[in-house]
Amino acid sequence: MVPLEDRPVEAPLPTNEFILASADQSVIGEPQAVFTRPENTFSDLARTYGLGYDELVAANPGIDPWLPGENTPVLLPTQHVLPDAPRSGVVLNVATRRLFYFPPAAPGEPRRVLTYPIGIGRVGWETPVGATTVVAKARDPQWFVPASVRAEHAEMGDPLPAVVPPGPDNPLGTRVLKLGMPGYLIHGTNRPYGVGMRVSHGCVRLYPEDIEYLYELVGLGEEVTIVNEPYQMGRRDGRLYFEAHQPLEEDAVSSSERLDALFHAYRESTGQALNAHLEDHVRTLAETPRGIAVEVAMYDADEVLSRVRVVENTVVADADLTEATGGGALIDAVSAEGDSL
Numbered sequence: 001m002v003p004l005e006d007r008p009v010e011a012p013l014p015t016n017e018f019i020l021a022s023a024d025q026s027v028i029g030e031p032q033a034v035f036t037r038p039e040n041t042f043s044d045l046a047r048t049y050g051l052g053y054d055e056l057v058a059a060n061p062g063i064d065p066w067l068p069g070e071n072t073p074v075l076l077p078t079q080h081v082l083p084d085a086p087r088s089g090v091v092l093n094v095a096t097r098r099l100f101y102f103p104p105a106a107p108g109e110p111r112r113v114l115t116y117p118i119g120i121g122r123v124g125w126e127t128p129v130g131a132t133t134v135v136a137k138a139r140d141p142q143w144f145v146p147a148s149v150r151a152e153h154a155e156m157g158d159p160l161p162a163v164v165p166p167g168p169d170n171p172l173g174t175r176v177l178k179l180g181m182p183g184y185l186i187h188g189t190n191r192p193y194g195v196g197m198r199v200s201h202g203c204v205r206l207y208p209e210d211i212e213y214l215y216e217l218v219g220l221g222e223e224v225t226i227v228n229e230p231y232q233m234g235r236r237d238g239r240l241y242f243e244a245h246q247p248l249e250e251d252a253v254s255s256s257e258r259l260d261a262l263f264h265a266y267r268e269s270t271g272q273a274l275n276a277h278l279e280d281h282v283r284t285l286a287e288t289p290r291g292i293a294v295e296v297a298m299y300d301a302d303e304v305l306s307r308v309r310v311v312e313n314t315v316v317a318d319a320d321l322t323e324a325t326g327g328g329a330l331i332d333a334v335s336a337e338g339d340s341l
Contacts, residue, residue, distance in 0.1 A: 001306045004033055004073045012311040015050030015078045016210070020111040026234030027241050027293060028113060029079040033308045038070045040315055043193040047207060048315045049076050052097050052117030052196015058246065058291045075308065079293040080115060081234035081243040084265065087111070089223030090134075090186070092204060094120050094127050095230035096245050096291065097196050099186075099206065103217055114217075116210040119195045121202035123249050127226065128181060128202070134222040136178035137215065140166035146183065149201055173208050175215040179224055186224075187211060198248075231258050231286055233266055233296075240296045242282050244289035259283055 018028040034045065042056045042065035057065055059077040068074060083093045083100060091100040101114040121127040143164040153160045164170050173188020186204045188211040189195065195207050206214065230247040233240065247255060259282065267273045274282070274296075281299055292304050 027236035032076040081232035092226045117196040119205040122198040125201040132180040141176045175211045241293040
């Protein structure tokens with residue numbers, strides 16, 4: 001295998017929009033890697049390459065997310081297995097902190113899928129799973145602060161008004177999609193460094209640029225499916241991939257049960273079972289979840305390194321983060337304070 005530092009440095013591949021070449025394709029994107037500059041942080045890298053903060057942390061154990069150092073190779077997990085859900089409308093996977101949107105295709109046109117990292121509800125304020133629809137949309141929304149959120153902030157010595165007007169202090173950002181689940185929204189944020197984390201009061205947040213693009217595509221009545229799938233299996237070009245994420249803390253279904261269900265679904269869809277060696281390999285991969293799509297038949301958790309594309313470092317640092325004395329303090333603050341709803 002050619003060492004990463006000896007590979008050519010290429011232009012980054014798109015990370016948000018993909019063509020589905022066939023109806024049975026369930027893996028999108030390609031793994032990439034970037035060499036850091038001294039001023040880089042994982043928050044900057046995540047936003048630049050269409051990822052969430054937690055995704056980068058999981059994929060790069062042992063690297064300091066705030067001081068990764070100079071010329072450190074960082075794996076970008078920009079290859080994804082699609083959720084086992086209807087390919088229609090918006091699909092949210094809370095376990096992977098990722099949104100997928102399947103726009104309708106005109107006759108004769110290939111299907112597309114768009115994907116973005118999301119922030120979800122923290123423990124005690126979980127984002128619910130289930131099926132719903134988009135029932136309203138708004139630009140530059142006001143935030144009518146729920147009584148429960150106002151009470152929590154009052155206890156923290158940070159009282160909130162009943163209504164927060166549009167502007168830079170509004171945690172909803174500039175766009176909102178209201179769901180049929182009462183009290184739940186998909187929205188932007190005034191704190192983009194929390195995207196990809198469990199920091200909200202149950203709502204789903206996106207980077208400002210992502211929600212502004214998605215807002216124009218998603219219509220009223222659009223289907224929204226929210227699933228919790230920490231383990232996913234998918235195929236592309238005849239190859240089988242497995243992607244494992246850390247299950248949510250409050251997940252009532254055990255890892256063993258989830259994997260058994262995944263193997264059963266594979267048998268039902270293909271008419272054949274994985275052999276015992278492959279099942280054992282998948283169970284081993286699940287024990288160290290890194291959010292990376294691994295080609296199962298290679299029997300190597302690090303096989304992705306042989307496929308990784310080394311790309312140019314195109315990061316433009318976030319001024320709010322670089323001005324802070326230790327960016328980790330901002331992540332700690334947003335985690336403790338939470339998001340909008």
